[in-house]
Amino acid sequence: MSNGVSNSNVAAIADNDTRLSMYRCALRIRMVEQEIVDRYSEQEMRCPTHICIGQEGAPTGVSAHLKRDDAVFSAHRSHGHYLAKNADLKEMIAEIYGRETGCARGKGGSQHLIDLDAGFMGSAPILASTISVGVGYAWAAKQRGEDKIVVIYFGDGATEEGAFHEAMNFAGVFKLPVLFVCENNLYSVHSKMDIRQPEGRRVCDVGAAHGVAGSIGDGNNIDTVWEMAGKAIAEIRAGGGPQILEFMTYRWKEHCGPNEDLNLNYRSQEEFDAWVEKDPVAVYEECLRAEGVLSDEALTTYRTEIADEVSQAFDFAKNSPFPPTDQLFDFVYPAAKGAAK
Ligand SMILES: Cc1ncc(C[n+]2csc(CCOP(=O)(O)OP(=O)(O)O)c2C)c(N)n1
Numbered sequence: 001m002s003n004g005v006s007n008s009n010v011a012a013i014a015d016n017d018t019r020l021s022m023y024r025c026a027l028r029i030r031m032v033e034q035e036i037v038d039r040y041s042e043q044e045m046r047c048p049t050h051i052c053i054g055q056e057g058a059p060t061g062v063s064a065h066l067k068r069d070d071a072v073f074s075a076h077r078s079h080g081h082y083l084a085k086n087a088d089l090k091e092m093i094a095e096i097y098g099r100e101t102g103c104a105r106g107k108g109g110s111q112h113l114i115d116l117d118a119g120f121m122g123s124a125p126i127l128a129s130t131i132s133v134g135v136g137y138a139w140a141a142k143q144r145g146e147d148k149i150v151v152i153y154f155g156d157g158a159t160e161e162g163a164f165h166e167a168m169n170f171a172g173v174f175k176l177p178v179l180f181v182c183e184n185n186l187y188s189v190h191s192k193m194d195i196r197q198p199e200g201r202r203v204c205d206v207g208a209a210h211g212v213a214g215s216i217g218d219g220n221n222i223d224t225v226w227e228m229a230g231k232a233i234a235e236i237r238a239g240g241g242p243q244i245l246e247f248m249t250y251r252w253k254e255h256c257g258p259n260e261d262l263n264l265n266y267r268s269q270e271e272f273d274a275w276v277e278k279d280p281v282a283v284y285e286e287c288l289r290a291e292g293v294l295s296d297e298a299l300t301t302y303r304t305e306i307a308d309e310v311s312q313a314f315d316f317a318k319n320s321p322f323p324p325t326d327q328l329f330d331f332v333y334p335a336a337k338g339a340a341k
């Protein structure tokens with residue numbers, strides 16, 4: 001793998017119940033995303049939708065260490081982060097369908113997910129914007145003496161924004177309880193890391209300049225993510241200040257939308273195939289089966305339960321009303337209202 005990451009031996013392994021629950025979590029994200037992909041061409045989901053198939057590992061392993069009160073912030077590719085934090089699936093699908101019952105009342109779409117009860121504080125597509133919002137939230141939480149940590153997910157592209165560096169600096173100075181999680185999938189839209197960032201500098205190394213400890217690992221290996229996130233989160237909870245984890249991973253679908261995009265030639269078939277071999281869900285399934293942790297019976301149960309839940313969520317969305325036109329500008333940033341006049 002690039003950036004010097006190996007499929008390292010994992011020193012500490014979670015107990016079997018935790019590993020099964022992580023497998024179920026990753027499988028659930030995959031099955032939700034696949035259903036969106038399968039139904040997208042029906043033209044009922046009309047918002048830009050960034051699919052996270054291939055990237056299920058990081059949210060799965062990180063969230064296994066989070067309490068409901070811990071706060072998560074995310075960006076445009078947020079479905080996995082939202083689902084792993086146990087945010088409401090029905091409201092997510094209804095949001096993508098633009099319905100009144102959606103988590104942002106049908107006004108935000110896929111890129112504006114939120115579920116405050118679950119500690120999923122929001123996602124927004126302006127790159128790095130939620131990094132500074134998350135750091136501000138962590139500062140407030142620290143001042144109030146709240147016993148929680150903040151996880152902020154972002155992609156490699158977001159680390160080229162000034163807000164990323166400013167927010168990390170601030171978090172480092174005030175030793176805020178933040179875990180920065182960079183899902184490095186090698187690309188910002190169609191541009192690869194090597195034409196965007198200095199050769200040999202890893203994203204996690206930027207942390208050191210801001211007093212933020214950093215490490216890098218295989219984001220497709222759920223046990224690795226669990227181990228790294230567990231260590232970092234325990235240190236942050238103990239008051240050790242912010243950390244950044246960089247997880248190497250890969251997106252399978254086009255940047256935005258449900259389709260394949262190898263025809264665009266910005267990435268090679270060989271590269272794609274090598275990453276599909278490292279499918280975080282299939283590899284974990286194989287590993288847990290080989291170790292006798294995951295039985296055929298449990299696998300069938302998970303698949304059936306999740307398929308049922310997903311189907312109910314889509315039915316809920318499709319049977320929900322659209323927001324009424326006289327409430328079109330309610331809960332929308334006032335500038336939009338002004339602009340529409
Ligand atoms: C400030 C800003 N500039 C440009 C864009 C357009 N844009 C949307 S996603 C994206 C690439 C993001 O790459 P990365 O952060 O690596 O996330 P990934 O899509 O790979 O998950 C860009 C440039 C934006 N949303 N915000």
Ligand SMILES: [Mg+2]
Pocket residue numbers: 155156157183184185186187188189
């Ligand atoms: Mg990226």
